[in-house]
Amino acid sequence: MACTAATSTAALLSAKPKAYIFPKSVPSKAFSAQSFSVPSSFSGLRKPFVSHVSRSSHSKRRSLVVRASELPLVGNPAPDFEAEAVFDQEFIKVKLSEYVGKKYVILFFYPLDFTFVCPTEITAFSDRYEDFEKLNTEILGVSVDSVFSHLAWIQTDRKSGGLGDLKYPIVSDVTKSISRSYNVLIPDQGISLRGLFIIDKEGVIQHTTINNLAIGRSVDETMRTLQALQYVQENPDEVCPAGWKPGEKSMKPDPKLSKEYFAAI
DSSP: SSSOOOSSSTTTSOOOOOOOOOOOOOOOOOOOOOOOOTTOOSSSSSOOOOOOOOOOOOOOSSSOOOOOSSSSOOTOOOOOEEEEEETTTEEEEEEEGTTTTTTTEEEOOOOOOOOOOHHHHHHHHHHHHHHHHTEEEEEEEEESOOOHHHHHHHOOOGHHHTTOOOOSSSEEEETTEEEEEEEOEETTTEOOOEEEEETTTTTTTEEEEOOTTOOOOHHHHHHHHHHHHHHHHHSSOOOTTTOOOOTOOOOOOOOOTHHHHHHHH
């Protein structure tokens, strides 16, 4: 198998999406071990999809909870799910909505277990787990593999391409319902693009990136974006300019007051 993949040019978002709300739960099922065959066209390149987002009028009061259209997911409640996962080499249940009001969540999808780019991302997030924990943030990884596949990969040494022990749960999405609800599923291959979502404590998606299959993600940039999000939520009269990091100067979203920032750079 390969973690780099190509797919057909079928659009990911061909069907009109439904409104995103929290369902009561996604019923869990008894999962069995599965093997996955990778299509011969699996080369890692895919044409980008295009989403058409309607523009809504700005309200007088700025808010991070916006009335976004159905696409993209940013600004809307994160689709809830309940599924089996592996953590500390045990099978557990994970329900996303249980973090609402308690923690931020980094939710990331990856294509398949026992591949190549994927373990570099998964272990990188685990190695930085304490840094995210200090920011009151949980990390959840998701793929379409079974919990048995997850467990076997975790029990494989890193030097052999495995994960070793991880500090956060890896969720099993064998029904593909989670990947589909977050618009990262490649229908003709049955695997997920490298989608990453930052969900705030209110359960609202505030940031997302979706990489093509051959391109790994940056833990440092995820951390920086999370810190910027938390800063503007704590300081609602300020915004963070490009590349902002904690301790650097922020900006006032005002034609006159913003000149203070531009004069200082």
